[in-house]
Amino acid sequence: MRDSFLGKRIRGGGYAIKGAWLLLKHEQSIQVQFVLAIIICIAGYFFDITKTEWMFQFLAIGLIMTAEGLNSALEAMADFVHPDFHNKIGHIKDIAAGAVFIAAITAVIIGAFIYFPYIF
Numbered sequence: 001m002r003d004s005f006l007g008k009r010i011r012g013g014g015y016a017i018k019g020a021w022l023l024l025k026h027e028q029s030i031q032v033q034f035v036l037a038i039i040i041c042i043a044g045y046f047f048d049i050t051k052t053e054w055m056f057q058f059l060a061i062g063l064i065m066t067a068e069g070l071n072s073a074l075e076a077m078a079d080f081v082h083p084d085f086h087n088k089i090g091h092i093k094d095i096a097a098g099a100v101f102i103a104a105i106t107a108v109i110i111g112a113f114i115y116f117p118y119i120f
């Protein structure tokens with residue numbers, strides 16, 4: 001069972017859940033995003049947004065947290081492979097941060113589409 005296809009998939013899922021827990025426990029950026037996600041969900045409940053709006057909201061939350069998590073993994077990898085200052089490492093980290101920024105802008109636009117009609 002342990003080395004069967006199903007066993008490997010179950011183990012892989014276990015590592016992934018452990019990874020998500022580690023992100024929440026140790027990464028400040030993810031913790032901030034998580035708190036923001038809770039606040040925005042309270043807003044969704046408060047404004048009684050539609051089912052489609054909930055879907056887009058969860059998509060935006062997932063997009064940001066995924067980008068932020070991958071950015072954290074890349075930063076950790078970069079620091080492990082090359083702990084000293086290096087222009088290339090700086091470039092790699094800047095690009096990864098840029099990807100998070102794009103995800104964040106996308107989420108802000110989605111949020112504006114959802115909440116502007118309720119607020120104004």
Ligand SMILES: Nc1ncnc2c1ncn2[C@@H]1O[C@H](COP(=O)(O)OP(=O)(O)OP(=O)(O)O)[C@@H](O)[C@H]1O
Nearest residue numbers: 029075082083084085086087089090091093094097
């Ligand atoms: N080893 C390095 N060599 C060159 N530049 C670096 C290096 N480490 C960080 N930098 C520069 O500093 C910026 C911030 O890097 P850092 O690893 O501190 O990320 P951070 O966004 O502050 O994330 P966190 O708060 O999660 O550590 C990078 O985008 C890069 O421009």
